[in-house]
Amino acid sequence: DADVTQTPRNRITKTGKRIMLECSQTKGHDRMYWYRQDPGLGLRLIYYSFDVKDINKGEISDGYSVSRQAQAKFSLSLESAIPNQTALYFCATSDSPDRGTEAFFGQGTRLTVV
């Protein structure tokens, strides 16, 4: 089983719909992240969380919200999806810096908003 699991892997939704992307991890890491990937723009940080009570906005948080339901679960919501939110979304986890430096990524969720 993957260490970082994202569901769904692919989703097509209509403009204006609310959609939730889910992420769960078995690494036992405190830190979790949501990124979106767009061609030519690389990965941009949407939200990150250091623990269940600590949620922080990234560089492109407008139009998104998150929920850290447990240490292992971090979900991303699009309250009212719009076409320019069509992208590949990645969840990632990492340990605290004194215990490790690598970020571990899920397989990604390809979201299309029509």
Add this chain to the structure above:
Amino acid sequence: GEDVEQSLFLSVREGDSSVINCTYTDSSSTYLYWYKQEPGAGLQLLTYIFSNMDMKQDQRLTVLLNKKDKHLSLRIADTQTGDSAIYFCAERPGTYKYIFGTGTRLKVLA
């Protein structure tokens, strides 16, 4: 500001060396990374270098760091078709977030 830049494409012949370059802006980054993304997959760590190092070698991979110019490079020796992927440079300023570059798509020609 925070910005990590890479060229978007690189094409090499099988057996040649590939060099992927990256420039970053935050001199406080303690670690700098190279991630590989294969089609349909997430990113996987290839290698990283601590900021007090100039070079790191790991089998076919050589990472060079020029802190003065804020320049990072990844050299892949004897490039194979299986090396075709998108390569992301990343820095980690402070202790909490990773900043990724635009990614370089490496195409290896047989």
